[in-house]
Amino acid sequence: MYKFLSLVGMFLVSGVLLAAEGHAEAAGGSFFGPAMAMAVAAGLCGLGQGKATMAACEGIARNPAAGGAIRTAMIIGLALIESLALYVLLVVFVKT
Amino acid sequence: MLAGILGQDAHTLALWDHVFAAIIVFTILGTMSLVLKSKLSPIPGGFQQLMEVIVEGLLDMLDDNIGEQGKKYLPLVGTLALFIFVANFLGMVPSFSAATGNFNTTVACALIVFIYYNYQGLKEHGLGYFKHFLGPVPALAPIMLPIEIISHMSRPFSLAVRLFCNISGEHLVSMVFYTQLFAWLIPLPIMCIGLFAAFLQAFIFIMLTMVYIGGAIAHEH
Numbered sequence: 001m002y003k004f005l006s007l008v009g010m011f012l013v014s015g016v017l018l019a020a021e022g023h024a025e026a027a028g029g030s031f032f033g034p035a036m037a038m039a040v041a042a043g044l045c046g047l048g049q050g051k052a053t054m055a056a057c058e059g060i061a062r063n064p065a066a067g068g069a070i071r072t073a074m075i076i077g078l079a080l081i082e083s084l085a086l087y088v089l090l091v092v093f094v095k096t
Numbered sequence: 097m098l099a100g101i102l103g104q105d106a107h108t109l110a111l112w113d114h115v116f117a118a119i120i121v122f123t124i125l126g127t128m129s130l131v132l133k134s135k136l137s138p139i140p141g142g143f144q145q146l147m148e149v150i151v152e153g154l155l156d157m158l159d160d161n162i163g164e165q166g167k168k169y170l171p172l173v174g175t176l177a178l179f180i181f182v183a184n185f186l187g188m189v190p191s192f193s194a195a196t197g198n199f200n201t202t203v204a205c206a207l208i209v210f211i212y213y214n215y216q217g218l219k220e221h222g223l224g225y226f227k228h229f230l231g232p233v234p235a236l237a238p239i240m241l242p243i244e245i246i247s248h249m250s251r252p253f254s255l256a257v258r259l260f261c262n263i264s265g266e267h268l269v270s271m272v273f274y275t276q277l278f279a280w281l282i283p284l285p286i287m288c289i290g291l292f293a294a295f296l297q298a299f300i301f302i303m304l305t306m307v308y309i310g311g312a313i314a315h316e317h
Contacts, residue, residue: 079300083254086261093261 034092045085052077114198121183161306177302184294197264206252217312266290
């Protein structure tokens with residue numbers, strides 16, 4: 001767990017350093033910040049939606065008669081989690 | 097030619113893309129409704145059956161989410177549902193642009209929902225509507241008030257951003273694939289997801305509208 005987190009931390013720090021280099025070269029500013037933010041947001045959104053879908057599948061497997069209601073709740077939950085990643089996409093739109 | 101008629105150059109006219117798309121959408125919906133209304137019969141034809149399924153589905157959802165008084169919100173919810181659904185789908189047709197693919201249209205829809213549910217809450221409860229913002233226990237009111245205000249302010253913002261980003265994001269990714277990566281069949285799965293998202297986002301929008309209206313007019317027992 002800690003090894004994984006330290007690995008992710010190394011990538012993020014190196015990303016920041018690369019962004020600093022790119023910023024010194026290009027006068028217009030680098031695109032690396034919003035791109036990295038979007039990547040992190042998409043990844044975490046994937047994890048969240050995976051947990052929601054997993055819970056929905058288990059619920060339907062245990063109680064197939066409630067499948068309709070569970071499916072509706074899952075769809076709403078997925079859309080709400082998706083919208084969190086879309087807020088980051090809005091930042092990307094505004095940036096460029 | 098149209099630019100010449102309206103007295104603007106082509107670049108300015110392209111900025112009004114979403115206005116023309118919205119005009120096309122409500123022209124389609126309006127003529128459909130008028131034609132259907134003149135042909136209503138107790139033995140429904142195909143199109144009337146489709147509309148009845150849609151209206152019954154909306155009434156069921158209103159009943160689930162708002163309760164007994166759900167029926168009187170059908171005009172707004174139905175209009176929003178049909179407009180957003182047809183606008184999203186029309187954007188998927190090759191040479192049309194989506195009316196909801198522009199931030200202005202979605203902010204307009206979200207502001208209508210925001211003003212409407214607050215108005216309904218005020219109409220139902222009078223000035224006691226503002227007691228909703230104070231939370232369950234009066235002692236917690238100083239903490240609850242800013243939290244509730246922020247969460248209410250974020251509702252139209254999230255509605256607008258969700259709808260706008262879903263619809264225009266699909267167009268953007270397709271454009272990137274067409275112009276920069278030049279893969280002819282790769283946009284196809286993205287457009288399939290776009291079709292699904294077109295229906296889903298309309299559904300989510302009106303579901304959240306119903307939840308907000310239900311929350312505003314709810315009577316705690």
